[in-house]
Amino acid sequence: MIELKNVSKRFRKGDEVVEAVGGIELGIRRREIVAVIGPSGCGKSTLLNMIAGLYPPSGGRVIYNGKVIDDVNTSVAYMTQKDNLLPWRTVRDNVALPLEIAGLRRAEREERADRVLEHVGLTGFEKRYSSELSGGMRKRACLARMLLQGAESLLLDEPFAALDAQLKLVMHGLLLRLASEASQTVVLVTHDLMEAVTLADRVVVCTHRPAMIALEQAIDLPRPRDVINVRFTNRFRELYDMIWDCLRLEYHEELI
Amino acid sequence: MKEPGLEQPGIAVEVAVPVRRTPLDEISRVKMLACQAALGAVIALAWQAVSGRLVDDYFISNPLAIGRRLVAWIGDGTIFVHLWATLYATIVGFVIGSLAGVVLGVWLGVSRFAARLTNPYLLALNALPKVALAPLFVLWFGIGIESKIALAAVLVTFLVFLNTFAGVREVDRDLIDCARLMKASRAQVLSKIVIPSAASWVFAGLKTAVPYALIGVVLGEMIAANRGLGYLVQFSGAQFDTAGVFAVLAVIAVVAMLLNWLVEIWQERMERWRIVSR
Numbered sequence: 001m002i003e004l005k006n007v008s009k010r011f012r013k014g015d016e017v018v019e020a021v022g023g024i025e026l027g028i029r030r031r032e033i034v035a036v037i038g039p040s041g042c043g044k045s046t047l048l049n050m051i052a053g054l055y056p057p058s059g060g061r062v063i064y065n066g067k068v069i070d071d072v073n074t075s076v077a078y079m080t081q082k083d084n085l086l087p088w089r090t091v092r093d094n095v096a097l098p099l100e101i102a103g104l105r106r107a108e109r110e111e112r113a114d115r116v117l118e119h120v121g122l123t124g125f126e127k128r129y130s131s132e133l134s135g136g137m138r139k140r141a142c143l144a145r146m147l148l149q150g151a152e153s154l155l156l157d158e159p160f161a162a163l164d165a166q167l168k169l170v171m172h173g174l175l176l177r178l179a180s181e182a183s184q185t186v187v188l189v190t191h192d193l194m195e196a197v198t199l200a201d202r203v204v205v206c207t208h209r210p211a212m213i214a215l216e217q218a219i220d221l222p223r224p225r226d227v228i229n230v231r232f233t234n235r236f237r238e239l240y241d242m243i244w245d246c247l248r249l250e251y252h253e254e255l256i
Numbered sequence: 257m258k259e260p261g262l263e264q265p266g267i268a269v270e271v272a273v274p275v276r277r278t279p280l281d282e283i284s285r286v287k288m289l290a291c292q293a294a295l296g297a298v299i300a301l302a303w304q305a306v307s308g309r310l311v312d313d314y315f316i317s318n319p320l321a322i323g324r325r326l327v328a329w330i331g332d333g334t335i336f337v338h339l340w341a342t343l344y345a346t347i348v349g350f351v352i353g354s355l356a357g358v359v360l361g362v363w364l365g366v367s368r369f370a371a372r373l374t375n376p377y378l379l380a381l382n383a384l385p386k387v388a389l390a391p392l393f394v395l396w397f398g399i400g401i402e403s404k405i406a407l408a409a410v411l412v413t414f415l416v417f418l419n420t421f422a423g424v425r426e427v428d429r430d431l432i433d434c435a436r437l438m439k440a441s442r443a444q445v446l447s448k449i450v451i452p453s454a455a456s457w458v459f460a461g462l463k464t465a466v467p468y469a470l471i472g473v474v475l476g477e478m479i480a481a482n483r484g485l486g487y488l489v490q491f492s493g494a495q496f497d498t499a500g501v502f503a504v505l506a507v508i509a510v511v512a513m514l515l516n517w518l519v520e521i522w523q524e525r526m527e528r529w530r531i532v533s534r
Contacts, residue, residue: 054433072436084434088452088529097448098438129529149438 001185002028002051002153006060008210009046020046022210023060033179033186035196037243038206038214039250044189045081047211048155051187052078077151079159083138085130091117091141092126098149116144119174121167135162143171147178153185160195172198172227180224193247197240198227205246215246317498325503339507341484342473345401346515349408350469354462357413361420361458362451371421382418386411387472390479399480408472415468416461423457424450456530459523466515474508485511 009021020043028034036044050057051064053073062069064076077098085094092113093100099109117123120140130138139162146154159175160168176199179186190196196203197219205215219239221230230236283291300319307318329335364371390407397403427450435449477486485508492500 052433052437072433074437074439076437078434078437080430080434082430084428084430086431086449086452088455088527090529097435101435101438101440101444101448131529 001030001065002026002187003063004047004051004060005063007047007050007057007062008059009043009050009055010058019210021050021057022212024211024213026204026213026216028185028187030185031180031183032202033176033188033200034202034204035188035190035200036204036206037190037193037196037247038211039208040191042206042208042250043211044206045157048078048157048187048189052076052155075151076153076155077146077149078155079142079146079157081157081161083130083135083142085138085141085145087130090127090129091122091133094130095141095145095148097145112148113144116148117141119147119178120144120171136164136167139163140171143175150182151184153187154179156186156188158190159188160190160192168195169227175199176225176227193240193243194231197221197236197243198225198230203239203243205243205250208250214250215243217243314496314498317502321499322502322506325499326506329503335488335507338483338485338488338504339511341401342470342477342486342508343511345404345473345476345484346408346469346511349405349472350412350466352405353409353412353465353469354416356409357416357461357465358420358458360413361417362424362446362454364417365421365424365454366446366450382414386414387475390476393476394480399482404473404476404481404484407476408469411468411472412465415465416458419457419461419464420454423454426457427453456527459519459527463516463519463523466519467512470508470512470515 004024004026007021007024008019011018011020024047026034036047038044049055050062051069051073053062053069053071056070064073085091086097089097092110095117096109096113099112104112114123114126117126120143122137122140122144125133125137130141133141139159143159146156156175160171163171172195175186178184186199188196188199193203200219203215203217203219204213205217206212207214217239221233221235221239303316304318304320307313307316313321326335364374387407389410390403393403393406397406431449431453432445435445440448473484474486474489477484478490481487485504489501489504489508492498492504
């Protein structure tokens with residue numbers, strides 16, 4: 001459903017040309033959860049921006065549902081690394097924004113917003129402004145907003161990086177449950193291998209800048225997964241080690 | 257002060273003591289109000305004492321005479337006729353100018369083409385001292401209240417426009433992208449992202465524009481009118497009535513402060529999020 005055909009992206013920074021993404025070939029099936037992992041600053045976010053249609057690739061094509069993306073892709077919900085909450089709106093009004101845009105009545109959108117906020121553990125903070133929240137709470141508000149948008153696909157850029165380890169697990173469970181209930185396709189960018197293996201059907205390892213695919217590994221752990229117990233299975237260990245062997249080289253290269 | 261423990265025979269140890277803030281800096285609100293009143297009283301007394309002795313009464317009048325004049329005007333109701341004429345023109349001119357400024361600012365802020373097209377003309381108009389348009393407005397709208405409204409509106413429009421324009425240009429691109437991904441239409445992006453985001457800039461413009469609305473009206477009234485505070489100050493001056501001039505000036509100052517205060521209250525209500533985040 002999402003196809004990247006030899007996609008590359010170059011940025012011009014003054015006289016310097018930065019090669020962010022170099023020739024990526026990747027197909028993502030409907031309802032699949034794909035985790036893209038790689039060293040930070042390797043161009044993973046650029047990849048998501050291109051799937052979201054925020055800017056065009058320098059080479060190759062991004063195809064979504066058989067159509068070449070040439071404008072903002074409104075079939076996806078995108079949770080960026082930066083929390084794009086509107087500072088003049090309360091948490092509830094921020095989370096309800098997609099429903100407001102869709103033209104729902106106030107009573108209904110507030111009710112639905114409050115329900116999602118309960119899922120992400122923000123009950124009691126509905127009337128706060130984003131400046132009053134901690135970094136992790138803001139991330140959860142963004143997650144709630146994205147889930148409420150009800151898009152066909154979800155793009156997540158390091159969504160859980162600011163959360164503590166325990167909360168991360170809770171959010172992992174929530175994402176898996178809601179994405180599967182809504183039959184959503186998920187592309188998750190992360191630098192946490194544990195998270196990638198726990199959540200994904202397939203893990204894609206990116207090389208250091210320019211991002212290219214170093215390894216594609218199917219994660220054949222059964223679903224539905226228990227995000228805690230799955231980590232103690234032998235298969236999880238095997239997969240983790242296998243990917244780590246490849247990923248380690250990328251980090252190694254970066255450090256030299 | 258020396259710390260006793262650090263003192264050794266024969267060696268003087270200087271210990272730095274943090275500079276204490278003077279108690280005057282931390283005076284309470286009520287005490288400060290009393291001090292401010294006292295300062296006013298001292299100035300008024302000095303004025304009263306000097307007037308007619310060191311400086312001719314004709315030039316500076318005196319607070320008692322000004323007070324008497326004010327009481328007389330309030331008593332027979334003259335001041336209210338003029339006060340209302342000025343207030344009405346100021347408010348209407350301010351509202352019209354603000355609306356025009358916001359619309360123009362948003363439009364040019366969003367449309368790069370329109371902004372570039374009109375740029376040289378707007379620069380020229382902005383450089384022009386707008387009060388010089390007063391005679392033109394008298395020709396167009398007559399000596400009635402309309403010409404004062406027009407002058408105030410023109411002054412306000414430019415200030416509000418410049419601020420709104422800058423505010424719209426400052427809007428975070430990421431927020432716009434975020435809304436577009438949520439299928440927001442152009443109008444929705446404008447009403448839900450661009451305008452609220454530029455609001456604090458608009459308010460800054462509105463706040464600076466308030467005194468200018470009053471300036472426009474008073475000036476217009478001084479040029480050609482038959483009522484209004486500007487007319488009254490001009491009339492009193494022409495009668496060599498210094499006390500009258502000062503009395504009107506006092507009323508204008510009060511009006512200006514009142515209008516500023518109203519805009520501040522309005523802004524606080526609209527921008528609660530900014531106050532919360534402080």
